[in-house]
Amino acid sequence: MTKVFIPGKLFLAGEYAITHPGNTAIIAATTTGLTVEISAASAQSSVFSNTISHPWQFQMARFDNHYTNDWRYVGSAIEIIRNYMTLNYKNRPLSDITITVISHLNGPLGKIGLGSSAAVVVGIIEAFNDFFQLDLPILTRFKLASLAHLHVQKNGSLGDIAAITYGGVIAYQSPDLSEFVLTDNGWLNPDIINDPWPKLAITSLPWPKNWQLLLGATHESADTKSALTNMNLTQKFLSDSQLIVQDIIHTVVVGNYAHFAQGLRANQRLLTHNLPAGYVTPKLAVLLDSLKDIAGKISGAGFGDNGFAVFNDNADQLIRFWQLHQIDPQIIVISAQKGNL
Structure with missing residues (x-):
């Protein structure tokens, strides 16, 4: 077996x-x-x-x-x-x-x-x-x-x-x-x-050991396939995304939380400004508003599903806020790497 x-x-x-x-x-x-x-x-x-x-x-x-x-x-x-x-x-x-x-x-x-x-x-x-x-x-x-x-x-x-x-x-x-x-x-x-x-x-x-992921699940199912249909992304969007992501990768490697948070916010602004209004649902809007100085953003396709926060301190206040607004907080543990890259 x-x-x-x-x-x-x-x-x-x-x-x-x-x-x-x-x-x-x-x-x-x-x-x-x-x-x-x-x-x-x-x-x-x-x-x-x-x-x-x-x-x-x-x-x-x-x-x-x-x-x-x-x-x-x-x-x-x-x-x-x-x-x-x-x-x-x-x-x-x-x-x-x-x-x-x-x-x-x-x-x-x-x-x-x-x-x-x-x-x-x-x-x-x-x-x-x-x-x-x-x-x-x-x-x-x-x-x-x-x-x-x-x-x-x-x-x-x-x-x-x-x-x-x-x-x-x-x-x-x-x-x-x-x-x-x-x-x-x-x-x-x-x-x-x-x-x-x-x-x-x-x-x-190399994910920093003191960075904890917190999922904010909206339980509003998103259809990634439909979201991608007729989505015309400009070359500027693609090049801007690549620059932002490369910067975020550097912040992860060096473990700079403040710059990591800034990078995620820049990526979120780029996505919000280039995608249809339905990308940020009411629950996801609440989630984004709750982050303030906390690193995080919408995850994946948007139009529902979830967002996340990354914190290196106590997240009890954020968890209570999400629960109050029907966002389901779940601590996420990163799985071990498998195989050689």
Whole structure:
């Protein structure tokens, strides 16, 4: 039996610009995540989850990709690793298994915006790698999970996949996949996993030990895919974001909290001034107003979901204020880095 823990993710800086290849974001992996367990099965494969009421059953040897919408991320991850195995491990057929996914990325009030779909695809890839003893390099696992997620979502920076795969806090530069050709059924061919991905860069950042992350969950679900549709970001926005993020990276490396807070505020102003009004929801507006001299901002796509604060002192007053305004505060612990970057 195999059981793997998969972290969640929290975008700290560089949102939206990161969807354009070659731009950079800062992303943290969180110890709030999910587990994937695999055990051997005799007759057929089954997948169970605490967030989906009905299991999914299939034959590994005759996988026909006819999975329901609820299981689309799990199905996509299984399909991509099967395709990769066919290309690279011709004498290693995959046996039938029982998969159990237990997620802690949904609270009593709903999703908390820490990347459940990305965690699921990374979890399936990591668990298959462990159970079938494939010994895939961490970069290969990142690429497999990326292709599985892209196949379902059709867009995105893959920064959430990178953070969840590598752990810790990373500076992530998004790749340019535009030259790679789609197959007839809409997949980016698994062959490209063994090729260099132009512009891709993933760098571990040394997070200061006395900086504590506090999530402010609004429990208002944001649709990142819809948010990105018809979003025309100017070259000035992209270049300004890159300069701001590089400055924030420096403040993290040297541990300068005051300059870090200034950098996050600059990134937030850039996002607020360039995105539609709905990006800052009423709850997120309250969250931003509450920060004052505290480092923090909206995380991810906005239009709901969450914001965060980073504090190096007592946060009790901020926590009480958020609770008073129906913002759910949750202490976030950064997960350990995995593998070599």
